[in-house]
Amino acid sequence: MECFSIDESGYTGFDLLNPDQRLQGATAVALGNDEAARLIREHFPKLQAPELKYRSLARRSSYRQPLLELQHAVLSQHKCVTYICDKRFLLLLMFLDYAAEPFYYERDLDFYKDGQNYALASLLYAVGPTLLGRAAFEGLLSAFQRAVKDKTPEALRALVTAARTLDWRKLPEALGPLALASPECLSAIATPGVSTDAAMVVLQSLITRMEVMAEGPYRVDHDQSKNLLTYHNLLQRYIDHQDEVEFKQTQITGIRFPLKLSSVTQIDSKISPAVQVADVMIGAAIDAANGLEGWRSPLLEPQAVMSLYADDQLIHLMPSIDFTEQKQFRQVGQAAKMIDYFVKHFGAKLS
Known part of the structure; x- marks a missing residue:
């Protein structure tokens, strides 16, 4: 069964106003652990650290070009999607x-x-x-x-x-x-379960894209984190939901039940080279986005990172005052119907 490995960055719980963490996101990559380990050895043959971590590597100038080359290899040869949102x-x-x-x-x-x-x-x-x-x-x-x-x-x-x-x-x-x-x-x-925690929004956004990329049933391995554990039961209800229904969110996104997603498992990143590669992907993307916005000095050149992505490999939730474009992009959406459905069946909204 196809497996997507996911890692997140920028999580601050319910506090979305943290000035030091303006962005939150995640990357999902369909990459087996054997292939991930091979890519790591190829691009970082002298690495002695127990696991691949973007920020630790990017601080060393000698690792910056290999980091770009690793991302290029992943994005050009494997199914991959990255989601970034302005919190x-x-x-x-x-x-x-x-x-x-x-x-x-x-x-x-x-x-x-x-x-x-x-x-x-x-x-x-x-x-x-x-x-x-x-x-x-x-x-x-x-x-x-x-x-x-x-x-x-x-x-x-x-x-x-x-x-x-x-x-x-x-x-x-x-x-x-x-x-x-x-x-x-x-x-x-005041409704129980309503939260400003963005973790579920991030994961749901990735699910909409993984559902398109996966040819059949697939599973997700996710780095160990309290935020995913919090939403495990809700995710399992999504997986178990067997009603046949589809909603269009924008011109290019939507969601259909039953999901192809069959299971979500937490895994220690130290034993998962694929999750480590996902860490590099999301770390570099958020670093580049912070640099483009002028919020933080980037470790890699932002345009060099963003130019690696095809249009369908990067999802972003950012403000836009081009209201005409936004209306055209979302006028096919069924947001109200979709929200009513999710509240009725899951007690939660899908953002």
Whole structure:
């Protein structure tokens, strides 16, 4: 059975505002451990470390060209996909999911039509700090993720207060429901299981692409981490779900049940060369994206890394204020129907 090995980077739990970890992502690669070990020996014949780690290798100038060559070999010869998201943008999408959309849903308005939630989140990302005041806007986002985590009356009241503190009437479509203490929105935020933890979003995004790449049933090996363990039962429910249904998310993405995915297993990366290669892939991609955004000095030349990827090998969730392009990209989507289905059958949203 085909196996995809996955590793993640940038995980910060429920806190998506961590200034030192602006991006989160993961790479899935269909690469057997024997082939992965061969590639490691070929490109790093003198390596003495017990396992391949991107950041440790990239700090040494003599390893930078071999790192690029390893990535080229993987991307040109094997099935591979990398997902990267801007965590602040994802938090804004979650904010609209729970602090705005339930208000519109109760009034029979499709908040997700043509991807307008993405457009509104992008607008908030671009102008929120300037239009609403940086400190007040940061306070709102911090209060939101705290309320989602704690789910206490005190945290919910603090969130409403934070919304009322800033000039919410400048963007009432996004901020009005919360400033008016919409009971639908407060109830959604307080729902058990609702979380700002991005791990499941990242993994689900990879699944949509692996489902296309896999010719038949496949399994996933994932580096040991608490975040995957948290979602193991939900993933197993996805795997076990046998209803035949398909949803289109964008012009190029969608999901169909039953999944081809048959199992997800945690594995120690020290004994899995394939997971180690996935570590290099996602480490280099996030390093390059940070460099392109000017958030951190990259260890490898960003354009050299990104030029290795074909269009269908890289998924990114980033804000865009090209609203016309975004509408065209998402107007075929069935977001509202898909969310209703996932909430009904799994008690969770698929982002």
